[in-house]
Amino acid sequence: MIKNSFIPVISKKKKEEENPGSVEFQVFNFTNKIRRLTSHFELHPKDYLSQTGLRRILGKRQRLLSYLSKKNKIRYENLINRLGIRNSQIR
Secondary structure (H helix, E strand, O other), X not given: OOHHHHHHHHXXXXXXXXXXOOHHHHHHHXXXXXXXXXXXXXXXXOOHHHHHXXXXXXXXXXXXXXXXXXXXXXXXXXXXXXXXXXXXXXX
């Protein structure tokens, strides 16, 4: 059921962003999962197992954003602006 919700989003993207293996697509999916889990925690604040999963997803997204910022700064800035997430600290 969750996987089907991403299908309309994929078809609306540009041709070069349809690749599910691209960094932009992965960060987009992680951002959707993070937002969904954040709203879940408002109803279930003691769901510690999901909090662990959230931390894991945040780490993956941070590593992907760090990789993208080192490889292509323009694509990184466009993605940050389009998703509305803040500029992360690069290690």
